[in-house]
Amino acid sequence: MATTMEKDDTGMVEGILQTIADLAGAKEPIIRLLLSMLFSYVLAAILRSVLHGFPATLKHIYFIVTGLALAYFNYGYGTIHSLGAILVNYVMLLVIGGTPISVLLSLVGNLGYLVGAYYYMSTDDYDVNWTTPHCVLTLRLIGLAWDLYDGNKPESRQSKEQKSICIRTPPSPLEILGYCYYFGGFFVGPQFPIRRYYDFVNDRLLDNSEGKPSDSVRPALIRLGHASLYISLSVFIAPYYTNEYLLSDEFLNETSFWYKLFVVAIWGEFKLWQYCSAWLISEGVCILSGITYEGRDATGAPNWKGCNNVRISQLESAVTLRQVIAAFNINTNVWVARYVYKRLKFLGNKVISQAVTLLFLAVWHGYYIGYYICFFFELIIVQFELQWESVMAKTGLSKYYHHPVLAVPLWIFKRFYTMLFMGYPLVSFVFLQWYRIVQIYSSVYFCGHVLFLLIWPLLYHFVLRPSLRKSSKTTDPANSTKDGNAPVEEKKKEL
Numbered sequence: 001m002a003t004t005m006e007k008d009d010t011g012m013v014e015g016i017l018q019t020i021a022d023l024a025g026a027k028e029p030i031i032r033l034l035l036s037m038l039f040s041y042v043l044a045a046i047l048r049s050v051l052h053g054f055p056a057t058l059k060h061i062y063f064i065v066t067g068l069a070l071a072y073f074n075y076g077y078g079t080i081h082s083l084g085a086i087l088v089n090y091v092m093l094l095v096i097g098g099t100p101i102s103v104l105l106s107l108v109g110n111l112g113y114l115v116g117a118y119y120y121m122s123t124d125d126y127d128v129n130w131t132t133p134h135c136v137l138t139l140r141l142i143g144l145a146w147d148l149y150d151g152n153k154p155e156s157r158q159s160k161e162q163k164s165i166c167i168r169t170p171p172s173p174l175e176i177l178g179y180c181y182y183f184g185g186f187f188v189g190p191q192f193p194i195r196r197y198y199d200f201v202n203d204r205l206l207d208n209s210e211g212k213p214s215d216s217v218r219p220a221l222i223r224l225g226h227a228s229l230y231i232s233l234s235v236f237i238a239p240y241y242t243n244e245y246l247l248s249d250e251f252l253n254e255t256s257f258w259y260k261l262f263v264v265a266i267w268g269e270f271k272l273w274q275y276c277s278a279w280l281i282s283e284g285v286c287i288l289s290g291i292t293y294e295g296r297d298a299t300g301a302p303n304w305k306g307c308n309n310v311r312i313s314q315l316e317s318a319v320t321l322r323q324v325i326a327a328f329n330i331n332t333n334v335w336v337a338r339y340v341y342k343r344l345k346f347l348g349n350k351v352i353s354q355a356v357t358l359l360f361l362a363v364w365h366g367y368y369i370g371y372y373i374c375f376f377f378e379l380i381i382v383q384f385e386l387q388w389e390s391v392m393a394k395t396g397l398s399k400y401y402h403h404p405v406l407a408v409p410l411w412i413f414k415r416f417y418t419m420l421f422m423g424y425p426l427v428s429f430v431f432l433q434w435y436r437i438v439q440i441y442s443s444v445y446f447c448g449h450v451l452f453l454l455i456w457p458l459l460y461h462f463v464l465r466p467s468l469r470k471s472s473k474t475t476d477p478a479n480s481t482k483d484g485n486a487p488v489e490e491k492k493k494e495l
């Protein structure tokens with residue numbers, strides 16, 4: 001009888017969640033995820049008001065119990081995957097932690113398990129299941145192996161950054177479980193090193209010297225307000241530019257080329273808002289908990305940007321893709337820079353290091369071809385922007401960016417360019433499979449491919465670059481004459 005009642009209760013909960021999902025026009029797993037992240041504000045408030053000042057052990061237990069409960073609410077028995085991964089990594093760090101082989105095993109084992117899970121769990125669409133937080137956990141566990149390895153290197157071989165975040169001994173079972181299941185970072189991040197977590201649970205991240213809970217309620221609610229604004233915009237505006245619309249016959253065959261570009265740009269912006277809303281909710285939880293405290297800024301005000309994942313003003317005013325990248329998913333970018341890009345210094349080539357780093361990110365996201373197309377475009381568009389700015393600077397044309405008449409029109413053009421060529425790669429990231437991706441790209445005549453893979457490389461390498469080199473040589477003072485004096489080489493011949 002009890003089993004029947006439990007089934008009835010479960011069915012009622014699922015029915016309520018499905019009703020909410022239908023009203024919101026979202027999938028039921030997304031509603032579960034959103035409700036869990038919002039409930040984390042309640043858990044953070046309890047942490048502040050009840051558990052503040054208690055021993056770290058009690059906080060570890062609190063994070064483990066609440067994190068596991070939220071995970072089970074979302075993923076049921078799928079929670080066993082995160083628990084198993086954490087315990088296996090704990091044993092590995094205990095036995096061989098701090099060695100190069102431990103880093104290699106962590107990288108290959110965690111990433112391999114994640115990709116295998118993607119393959120086993122994937123459908124024909126973007127999935128929200130236990131693999132969603134597991135991708136966050138994968139980076140956390142790999143980073144932990146690196147931090148322990150760095151802590152066991154001689155100090156002379158440690159960088160300044162490594163000295164500030166490394167650990168010398170493996171975490172205890174409670175520490176690693178609490179670190180991974182902390183509700184503020186379990187579902188969608190942000191990423192942060194375990195040293196920050198240690199400081200957090202031991203009350204070393206306070207904005208006062210009296211030992212009282214930090215005054216972080218207001219900044220947390222501001223971040224939640226920003227997330228609410230993004231969600232509201234997505235709910236009321238984004239339905240006009242849905243994924244289904246981009247694959248519809250109306251969009252593909254009955255609209256003009258320029259209108260399609262406009263839609264791709266606007267659609268891409270809405271997609272960014274959806275990601276930002278989740279990260280901002282999570283960041284607000286972290287601020288309310290107190291883990292984001294970074295000391296005080298130049299004005300003496302508390303700095304809560306320790307886990308900052310979105311710079312809203314920079315993101316919404318960005319006029320290059322590089323500015324978007326710098327303002328978007330910040331902690332993941334910091335993570336890959338710290339544990340992948342900087343570790344490739346031995347290659348001696350920044351472009352190759354960037355390519356390998358982006359390949360790592362693509363594999364981390366999954367095996368669909370869309371991820372690899374997206375990150376490939378990120379690489380070539382960033383290279384385009386660097387080359388373009390170099391040409392503008394060397395020709396003196398960059399001064400027109402600040403011309404009183406041209407500044408505003410140029411900014412509008414550059415802003416649209418940024419939105420368009422953020423949306424263009426996102427087409428492959430969102431639609432994942434080639435048979436869908438190709439419909440949209442072909443409807444705009446593969447304009448991004450043609451521009452960045454054909455027109456610009458030919459123009460830059462065979463026209464602009466040679467002419468700039470030639471111009472540089474003719475204006476080189478060492479090769480010029482002045483006041484009738486012979487060039488340096490001619491003087492040597494006369495002597």
